[in-house]
Amino acid sequence: MNRYQVLWIDDDAEKQDGFLESAFLEGLDINYYKTSKQGMEELVSKIEQYDAVILDAMVYNESEDEKAALTGLFNSIKKINSLSNKKKIPYFIYSGYIDQDEHASAREMLADETIFIKGKDNDVLFQAIKKEADEQVDTQIRHKYQRAFEVCTEKYIGENAGKDLLNLLLNLENSNTENQFNTLRKIVEDIFIACNKFQLLPNEFITPSVAINETSKFLSGKNHKGELFTEKGYKHLEETHIPSQVSIMLWNILTITQDGSHRSTIDQHVKTLNSSYLIQSVLYQLLDVVVWFKIHVDSNPKTENWTKIEKPKQESESNIKKGIVINFNVYKGFAFLQPVDRTDNIFIPPHLITNHSLKEQDVIIGEIEEYTDNRTNELKKRVKKLIK
Numbered sequence: 001m002n003r004y005q006v007l008w009i010d011d012d013a014e015k016q017d018g019f020l021e022s023a024f025l026e027g028l029d030i031n032y033y034k035t036s037k038q039g040m041e042e043l044v045s046k047i048e049q050y051d052a053v054i055l056d057a058m059v060y061n062e063s064e065d066e067k068a069a070l071t072g073l074f075n076s077i078k079k080i081n082s083l084s085n086k087k088k089i090p091y092f093i094y095s096g097y098i099d100q101d102e103h104a105s106a107r108e109m110l111a112d113e114t115i116f117i118k119g120k121d122n123d124v125l126f127q128a129i130k131k132e133a134d135e136q137v138d139t140q141i142r143h144k145y146q147r148a149f150e151v152c153t154e155k156y157i158g159e160n161a162g163k164d165l166l167n168l169l170l171n172l173e174n175s176n177t178e179n180q181f182n183t184l185r186k187i188v189e190d191i192f193i194a195c196n197k198f199q200l201l202p203n204e205f206i207t208p209s210v211a212i213n214e215t216s217k218f219l220s221g222k223n224h225k226g227e228l229f230t231e232k233g234y235k236h237l238e239e240t241h242i243p244s245q246v247s248i249m250l251w252n253i254l255t256i257t258q259d260g261s262h263r264s265t266i267d268q269h270v271k272t273l274n275s276s277y278l279i280q281s282v283l284y285q286l287l288d289v290v291v292w293f294k295i296h297v298d299s300n301p302k303t304e305n306w307t308k309i310e311k312p313k314q315e316s317e318s319n320i321k322k323g324i325v326i327n328f329n330v331y332k333g334f335a336f337l338q339p340v341d342r343t344d345n346i347f348i349p350p351h352l353i354t355n356h357s358l359k360e361q362d363v364i365i366g367e368i369e370e371y372t373d374n375r376t377n378e379l380k381k382r383v384k385k386l387i388k
Helices: 017-025 036-049 070-082 101-109 122-133 137-144 159-170 177-197 212-220 244-257 262-273 277-298 313-319 350-355
Strands: 004-009 028-033 052-055 091-095 115-117 234-236 306-308 320-326 335-339 346-348 363-372 379-386
Touching (some): 004 122, 017 028, 017 122, 036 070, 036 159, 070 091, 137 159, 177 212, 212 234, 212 244, 262 277, 320 346, 346 363
Parallel strands (some): 052 091, 091 115
Antiparallel strands (some): 320 363
């Protein structure tokens, strides 16, 4: 059954369990708010996720301390209409009192609107919502790719992934590679963060940022020779290795979407062909990975299924480097450490230069740490602190 996401504004919504249950059985997942203000704030922030809005005629406007009136209804309609350039979302007025004689004047004010009466028109309302929602392009896409969008909730990989996925599918024919590839990679990151949430991935792989390549290797577990990967000091035990086909698809996705020098080749390829076929092929592989992720998590896989590889003492001591300060940049304030053991030069951040009044050719001993470059996502080394 196709499911529809519906926003409902009603001051007595929590007392109408029968209506909510009937709606659910009809495929409507209703999220309700008691004031126009709260409901419209929700709609503005998540309009892409909703298929329709139900509005009570007599409702609170800004606060539950006020008297329910038509003001809240009219303000909601005004706000919905103002959002039409972003998305023209259908709304339905649903009232339990407006058909009574004492509300004749209110009916006149709403003469141009269709009004559904509570209890009497419930089934008619449900069908009307589904009929109009089915005419929305984004609703059609969510239903066509329903299994993928089921995973784009806070329970699994997050609502932001659903928003990104919808934008990708809405622009499926677009050959603008930069935004498309970046968005695809962000969804992969959402999947990896969710792996950590479900204790299928150690914290070190997502903090301070997602280590995409290392995570992909860790989850796959083995290289093409069947040897266990060791990533960030961890080995992933075989019971929860991802299937080989999922591993291959992840490798394909990341090979195409990763930042770096090779991306210029990819971008040039798309530009030369002037087609979106490559982007589509990557997107459809990602959809498969998303669907697999839900199946995997729902199977209750073994958690924390890894071993920590303890480094021998002499290896940990390699984090301490002695050397001289070179290549001091007077404008940006950084320099480099040239180790006496003739290993690669190591970046010295500006704050260490300033705090220790370092200058060219100073001899120092520093503790070295790895970090992820925010611009390139590359793993690099820098001096963490000086050792006196």
